[in-house]
Amino acid sequence: MLRLGIIGAGRIGKVHCESIGRYVKDAVVACVADPFMNAETEKTIKALGAEKVTKDYREILADKSIDAVLICSSTDTHAQISIEAIKAGKHVFCEKPVDHDVDKILEVKAALAKSNVKYQVGFNRRFDHNFEAVRDAIASGRIGHLDVLKICSRDPGAPPVEYIKVSGGIFLDMTIHDFDMVRFLSGDEVESVYAVGGVTVDKAIGEAGDIDTAIITMKLKGGTLAVIDNCRRATYGYDQRAEAFGALGQVAIANDCKSSAVISDESGVTAEKPLYFFLERYMQAYVKEITEFVDCIVNDKPVSVGIEDGLQAVVIGIAAKKSLETGMPVKL
Amino acid sequence: MLRLGIIGAGRIGKVHCESIGRYVKDAVVACVADPFMNAETEKTIKALGAEKVTKDYREILADKSIDAVLICSSTDTHAQISIEAIKAGKHVFCEKPVDHDVDKILEVKAALAKSNVKYQVGFNRRFDHNFEAVRDAIASGRIGHLDVLKICSRDPGAPPVEYIKVSGGIFLDMTIHDFDMVRFLSGDEVESVYAVGGVTVDKAIGEAGDIDTAIITMKLKGGTLAVIDNCRRATYGYDQRAEAFGALGQVAIANDCKSSAVISDESGVTAEKPLYFFLERYMQAYVKEITEFVDCIVNDKPVSVGIEDGLQAVVIGIAAKKSLETGMPVKL
Amino acid sequence: MLRLGIIGAGRIGKVHCESIGRYVKDAVVACVADPFMNAETEKTIKALGAEKVTKDYREILADKSIDAVLICSSTDTHAQISIEAIKAGKHVFCEKPVDHDVDKILEVKAALAKSNVKYQVGFNRRFDHNFEAVRDAIASGRIGHLDVLKICSRDPGAPPVEYIKVSGGIFLDMTIHDFDMVRFLSGDEVESVYAVGGVTVDKAIGEAGDIDTAIITMKLKGGTLAVIDNCRRATYGYDQRAEAFGALGQVAIANDCKSSAVISDESGVTAEKPLYFFLERYMQAYVKEITEFVDCIVNDKPVSVGIEDGLQAVVIGIAAKKSLETGMPVKL
């Protein structure tokens, strides 16, 4: 039974706590650390199955009984805590992005090079049944050489502008999942990126120096053309689709719904909206990514999504940001 | 250029007149007869491309220049006019049903046996692209031995009760298309039939001695089980589906719509309703059945849907009526 | 924490053991009983989270620490064990069917009348997300008065003929789920039933006195017409659909698949097959039905699917059998 510590008791920290408590067979949550831990949070956390709580994550790092940590704190602390955890000999699962700053990610990478711990980055969508099916169709050769890869990723609604301000911008906060998906699905690396964007959802996002709608075009090294379109708001729910087109055919995925019910009446033939909330949509993926992390530790396997993946997604995101600012395509 | 006469200038007569005028290459409408022909109808008919009109269909039968007639008059006149036309040496296309009375259909059959004319019955759905695809999947062996055949046929709205009263009842007026479809798709004959029904659309239909909703179960000679469900009203349009299930798989068809547009918004993911009107839905089939009729005459081929098909559908319809009345299954 | 005993360590017993161990928060499996319990089964069972095992189910009934039992033994023992468990004051979850014999079910019902225990019958499909959506559309009035209800239920493959022989026949073994679904979806009772059937999958099933393909038509008390079609084999997987048609519109559900991936290539536009295995298809429903059973006990709520539901489904099944044998519709 692997003993895990969770650092950060915010939304995603609680998600992992619950999914481990309920669905991950070979692991328990030994401790959850959060500087703002209070009685109420402690109650919630323990009800989710955690053994104990603390305000100081270093308590977790010092606990010899704990094998691995999940870093779910704010992004600006990821790199620092990662390095401390690595030095303490803990295996690390780090939420995305590792950092907004490439140099800091490289420091983590350097620390890893001197250690024997596993380091997995939280690109949960790689573990989703739909995206896995696209990946399989490409990797198996089913659709031939990948000519065009299209990803559509829209949130149901924009986060508060206070969040936007510290988010690193749409490309490092939201598109980063899609940049990783381009790499995951294609098995290839991005060569150049060109981004256009605008503010159509909320003026306050523009005033905060960010955009809320974007189209990003990429050329990949192997000759694939890729395009992502993003928006912070979709009235009909969380829109998560991909389409891969190749020499032999195309594979496309649609959104998941609560049920397959279709109602036909005077107003039309109406199916359900896509699942609205990302936790609901990707719950199985959250379970699966931690299950695999545990398996990699227990059975000493290499993680499937590591520090290099965390790094490259940020590199592409920064290039996209530069492209948007300069109005020019950017080579990586 | 084949010269056709149309007997009956009601809705279906006008449909054929227009579709021949516009889409059937090798034929012209030489004359349209209707006892109630007036100046307005004449104007409409001629605008659709007919050369002349008359009140007396016998004028058409006597016209040596006319090769064939389409009988589009009221059902109670079909058999009599058929026999006259056959005796006049005209090829005949007769709208469904040939008659509500089996004996009268047999008289037509006897007249045909002594003649050399073509006689096609107006089961237009046999010429529809969707139903043809089901037929092809079955006939080609693609789904293996046909175990279960299901047909769903619902009108968008009930006809006036005055029409219901002379319609011969739902089984001879509406289900007759579906009975023919069972024979067409399966390539088999019905052995027994059991019908249940009710009045859920319009009480006046019940008061007129008819039903408006029904489920009819059949056993076919080759071991297939078949079921039809009918309703005189579907709020979402004209519902015309079939599903054939066999040892190797299933083929199913969906409704046709005006466009493939799907709108996703706060209220759901909404496709268009099926085409509402039978003329709109089956226009291509009307053109195709007459094109084939003309081809059979010009190139002396056997018609694909003849008097025997007209007879059998009525025989099944009468059995269904008897089953409904007795509450018992009826053998044919 | 509710303590459960499972009686019967066959396939369905193991399913419940695993789903409780992993997904049902407020319950533990205290003991699993099976007369054929051996070392291997014990190992499996304990790995699934059960505390202990026994060969004698009466040990479970005698254990004061155990609150409730799940009866997952062979059908012919359900009624007897139910009565013993009720007398022992245990709450009971009994797999379907309660018995093939109405009198025995009535004995269970009589025992219940004298007790205070909860008694839930294992109609798991009532807890499925798709069927719930149909139920909601009907119960909410969304589609108006229910005129026609259609259920299509096909297994991917026939069970061994040895199983068929003790199954009670297709209507009590397979269709019983669909009979219950007719009652659940319509909220109505069956008035008469007419069944046709045949042997198209496996001759041995016919030689065993059963059929493998059937269409069952029903009239419900409130005027709804219902039809079920069943087959023991569908090459494309486990086919579980329903369609409810009413005065205001229709609701229909499709099959669930592993992913939404659709591949377009030279051979067509191909989606995944439906989930093949019933455990995979209905796992969420199994979890949900036990979660609700636990909730009913803990919070003293009435169960949503009780002995009367268990009884009525068998009554309809027996009527269907009689209809098939006599070739006549049967009133209930």
Add this chain to the structure above:
Amino acid sequence: MLRLGIIGAGRIGKVHCESIGRYVKDAVVACVADPFMNAETEKTIKALGAEKVTKDYREILADKSIDAVLICSSTDTHAQISIEAIKAGKHVFCEKPVDHDVDKILEVKAALAKSNVKYQVGFNRRFDHNFEAVRDAIASGRIGHLDVLKICSRDPGAPPVEYIKVSGGIFLDMTIHDFDMVRFLSGDEVESVYAVGGVTVDKAIGEAGDIDTAIITMKLKGGTLAVIDNCRRATYGYDQRAEAFGALGQVAIANDCKSSAVISDESGVTAEKPLYFFLERYMQAYVKEITEFVDCIVNDKPVSVGIEDGLQAVVIGIAAKKSLETGMPVKL
């Protein structure tokens, strides 16, 4: 009855000849001109309903009985013949593109300014039922402000390299339809364009100085972001889709198929491929564009797609070409 002359008896000339002969009520093809007219072509043309043929299009222009001409000759002759026809007082329907050279299009525009004739450009897709549905959803405000517009346009197979060489390149030959569609659907104008492309279908296309696969990103004046992806080859048929996303929701269209039949078997759940051939896919649109052209002449209405539309699509195409060559976005 409007009398039309067709200049050019190649594939598209024949298409118009046939569709007018069969489906356009108020017009006849008075003459078809082609410098390579021979006995065989004459026979074909006349069988399609044309009254006569000639080798010299000036015969058509000189014929006082002819009201309008369809220019279906090679692209390099469009502008010259357009100007001659305008001077001869003929209404003009000109196939796309008007010319590869903006100056020549401006000459046509200047000639038109001094005349009273109608001038319609052959952007047939504007008359397609699916694209019209997208346009309606946008224009009606149904999806709110248009934030993102996506068009996917793939041919089933690449044309011969000899054709490619004189085609003006993919952007003026193929994407031009999509550029027009961006303007038609959005009701807006393109501000800047960025194109990436590659050769993945046929090396010979690259050797001819063209590409066969492209993604083109555009910013529109009203703030919409648009993206087109093209490929000269799709193994599954002619892929013609669009998706418009706005503040209130999304509208998307799918491909048209020959039938709605879906076959479920061991290999999956397979629908038909999209219609393969552009004539088959857009036949209704060809009929509708000419029907509208005739209506505009007969009832003196403004054409809905005129010289300015012909001009703008070429302007965008040239900008896309420049973007591809320079690797930089291009402002219009």
